[in-house]
Amino acid sequence: MVDLNNVSESLQRGDAEKVEELVRGALGENLLPKDILENGLIKGMDIIGAKFKKNEVYVPEVLIAARAMHAGMSILRPKLAETGVKNIGTVAVGTVKGDLHDIGKNLVIMMLEGAGFEVIDLGIDVPVDKFVEAVTKYKLNVLGMSALLTTTMIQMQEVIKAISDAGLRDKVKIMIGGAPITQNYADQIGADGYSPDAASAVDKAKTFIA
Amino acid sequence: MVKGGIEGGKYRLLSNEEIKMIHETSLKILQQTGIKSENEEILSHFSKIGAEVDLGKRIIKFSPALVEDAINKASSKILLCGREEKNDLTLEGKKVYCGTGGAALNVLDLETGERRESRLKDIADIAKLVDALDNIHFYLRPVVAQDISPEFLDVNKYYAALSNTSKHVMGSAYTVESALKVISIAEEIAGGKEKLRERPIISFITSFMKSPLQLADPTVLVLMKIAEEGIPVALSTAPMAGSTSPVTLAGTLAQVNAEQLCGMVLVQSINPGTPVIYGAIPTIADMQTMNFLDGAIELGILAAGAAQLAQYYNFPHYAWGGLTDSKIPDIQAGYEKGMNLVMAALAGANYIHNAAGMLESTTTVAYEQYVIDNEIIGMAMRALQGIEVNEDTLAFKVINKVGPGGNYLAETHTVQHMRSELFFPKVSDRSLREEWVSKGSKDARERAKEIAKNILATHKPLSIPSEVDRKIKSSIKGLKNI
Numbered sequence: 001m002v003d004l005n006n007v008s009e010s011l012q013r014g015d016a017e018k019v020e021e022l023v024r025g026a027l028g029e030n031l032l033p034k035d036i037l038e039n040g041l042i043k044g045m046d047i048i049g050a051k052f053k054k055n056e057v058y059v060p061e062v063l064i065a066a067r068a069m070h071a072g073m074s075i076l077r078p079k080l081a082e083t084g085v086k087n088i089g090t091v092a093v094g095t096v097k098g099d100l101h102d103i104g105k106n107l108v109i110m111m112l113e114g115a116g117f118e119v120i121d122l123g124i125d126v127p128v129d130k131f132v133e134a135v136t137k138y139k140l141n142v143l144g145m146s147a148l149l150t151t152t153m154i155q156m157q158e159v160i161k162a163i164s165d166a167g168l169r170d171k172v173k174i175m176i177g178g179a180p181i182t183q184n185y186a187d188q189i190g191a192d193g194y195s196p197d198a199a200s201a202v203d204k205a206k207t208f209i210a
Numbered sequence: 211m212v213k214g215g216i217e218g219g220k221y222r223l224l225s226n227e228e229i230k231m232i233h234e235t236s237l238k239i240l241q242q243t244g245i246k247s248e249n250e251e252i253l254s255h256f257s258k259i260g261a262e263v264d265l266g267k268r269i270i271k272f273s274p275a276l277v278e279d280a281i282n283k284a285s286s287k288i289l290l291c292g293r294e295e296k297n298d299l300t301l302e303g304k305k306v307y308c309g310t311g312g313a314a315l316n317v318l319d320l321e322t323g324e325r326r327e328s329r330l331k332d333i334a335d336i337a338k339l340v341d342a343l344d345n346i347h348f349y350l351r352p353v354v355a356q357d358i359s360p361e362f363l364d365v366n367k368y369y370a371a372l373s374n375t376s377k378h379v380m381g382s383a384y385t386v387e388s389a390l391k392v393i394s395i396a397e398e399i400a401g402g403k404e405k406l407r408e409r410p411i412i413s414f415i416t417s418f419m420k421s422p423l424q425l426a427d428p429t430v431l432v433l434m435k436i437a438e439e440g441i442p443v444a445l446s447t448a449p450m451a452g453s454t455s456p457v458t459l460a461g462t463l464a465q466v467n468a469e470q471l472c473g474m475v476l477v478q479s480i481n482p483g484t485p486v487i488y489g490a491i492p493t494i495a496d497m498q499t500m501n502f503l504d505g506a507i508e509l510g511i512l513a514a515g516a517a518q519l520a521q522y523y524n525f526p527h528y529a530w531g532g533l534t535d536s537k538i539p540d541i542q543a544g545y546e547k548g549m550n551l552v553m554a555a556l557a558g559a560n561y562i563h564n565a566a567g568m569l570e571s572t573t574t575v576a577y578e579q580y581v582i583d584n585e586i587i588g589m590a591m592r593a594l595q596g597i598e599v600n601e602d603t604l605a606f607k608v609i610n611k612v613g614p615g616g617n618y619l620a621e622t623h624t625v626q627h628m629r630s631e632l633f634f635p636k637v638s639d640r641s642l643r644e645e646w647v648s649k650g651s652k653d654a655r656e657r658a659k660e661i662a663k664n665i666l667a668t669h670k671p672l673s674i675p676s677e678v679d680r681k682i683k684s685s686i687k688g689l690k691n692i
């Protein structure tokens with residue numbers, strides 16, 4: 001009998017293999033996919049998230065837990081779809097044109113995946129039209145853009161303008177982030193959200209799919 | 211948290227040749243200039259143990275052989291215990307511990323921020339605060355309890371400290387009688403006379419010398435009694451270069467070293483092998499006022515030099531660092547403390563006192579300053595740890611695994627090593643501006659005050675068993691309930 005607390009605990013330790021094994025076992029015992037998700041995987045991530053906010057664990061520990069979450073989800077996702085449980089949301093994230101920096105973007109992706117989002121990594125140096133195309137191609141709830149350089153951040157404005165021109169602005173929430181970005185800048189260019197770090201990016205994204 | 215007892219000593223100011231030159235000058239001072247005492251008992255003691263005493267001039271002169279003999283008898287390793295073993299300190303070699311110190315007269319009140327007279331309750335409250343601050347390794351009584359009459363001061367300060375922290379407690383005693391009372395309190399807590407000698411939960415500091423080269427006779431009598439009792443004791447001499455020692459730092463070291471060696475001869479002649487800590491703590495005088503200076507960079511340089519001398523003799527070293535002349539926990543306090551603490555620590559000084567809480571040339575303490583200094587000490591201890599090099603830390607496996615263009619964010623290697631490789635500050639703010647603004651745009655001092663208030667409201671130090679407490683209070687007169 002698979003104990004879902006074990007799933008949660010293995011996930012908190014970042015033991016991806018164990019999580020996979022336990023999720024497979026739980027499905028084999030005909031536990032409901034929704035139960036496995038909520039009382040196993042999400043429960044574990046919630047505990048890690050709370051500890052992170054209290055500075056008891058740090059980003060790398062959150063990430064290895066997120067990776068374990070991702071591993072569990074890869075097995076659970078098809079079953080969830082079969083039983084009609086939807087993803088909590090789909091997000092695409094990319095670093096804007098002219099900018100090759102990706103550590104922050106990758107961090108946000110890992111954290112979003114850990115929170116149960118389906119995430120599409122658009123990569124680095126992403127041209128404007130690729131962002132626009134992603135909105136319909138993946139039926140995005142949220143589009144995220146990242147920039148490290150003050151010289152490339154202006155690309156964000158171009159992307160938002162192009163999405164509006166394509167008549168898609170009301171189909172997607174747009175979030176931006178990166179070292180030089182501020183809430184002020186986000187307001188100025190008409191982005192829906194800004195977050196100063198990866199953990200709060202997840203919180204922000206959650207507000208958009210509620 | 212970075213545990214105490216990490217090895218320093220990689221910072222070497224003096225060459226072996228220079229240390230020898232200082233040592234030889236100290237011997238010359240002891241042999242030719244001598245040390246003064248006005249007390250017959252002390253003079254006759256030195257005469258009995260083979261020093262050359264001029265009763266007319268009241269000068270004691272020491273042959274190099276007498277000094278060498280004391281150096282050889284002195285212990286090179288001293289155990290100072292806490293009421294809990296996890297707080298024990300082993301003073302030896304280049305191991306570094308940092309703690310509080312001083313006999314300040316003023317406190318910056320944690321609620322009002324105003325400067326006020328220090329009281330017994332401050333000794334208790336600061337002990338409680340220090341008990342919870344991981345990087346402060348021992349508790350040397352920081353303030354004078356001005357609400358207690360001199361007769362009952364020593365017993366009260368020790369008991370207030372011992373009751374509120376399980377870290378090692380050091381203090382002073384004004385008279386032989388009160389020293390003996392303090393020892394009896396500690397024996398009661400430790401579980402008897404022998405137990406206290408095995409696990410000394412208290413020790414004494416004696417400012418036995420008035421620089422230059424004159425014994426502070428009343429304190430010397432206390433020192434002689436403590437040595438007889440076999441309780442750990444630190445010798446302390448604090449000359450100021452330019453007023454009570456030569457303005458040259460080398461000359462100051464030679465003089466303070468001579469003063470310390472005189473103390474070693476005295477203590478070893480009373481009780482060979484008794485745990486005595488070399489306590490050279492020189493600084494400089496302010497050339498504008500001739501006042502004592504604490505925040506001077508020369509204090510750090512001299513602490514590092516004195517540490518090398520102590521290591522030359524294999525004496526455990528009572529040192530200082532983390533001091534300032536600033537009146538409040540401000541920028542001056544930060545840079546002065548940081549600079550002179552790190553110098554003493556990197557030199558491998560064993561028992562660095564005054565490293566926490568102290569302000570205004572050791573006349574004032576502030577609660578929030580203990581919290582800030584806990585962080586400075588943590589950083590200094592991390593600096594001592596240096597860089598660990600082995601196959602695992604060289605990390606070739608993970609470098610090869612991550613490869614070009616990857617990242618180390620979610621690697622097990624990162625999770626396994628981050629807590630030991632990196633120092634995690636509690637006071638420093640590393641957040642982005644927006645978050646900092648949303649939390650009230652507080653500076654380090656404000657944040658430290660909040661931490662201090664929280665500790666005082668919630669921390670519960672290991673208490674003294676109630677039957678022991680009852681017994682002590684019934685046998686020692688004048689103990690206050692706080």
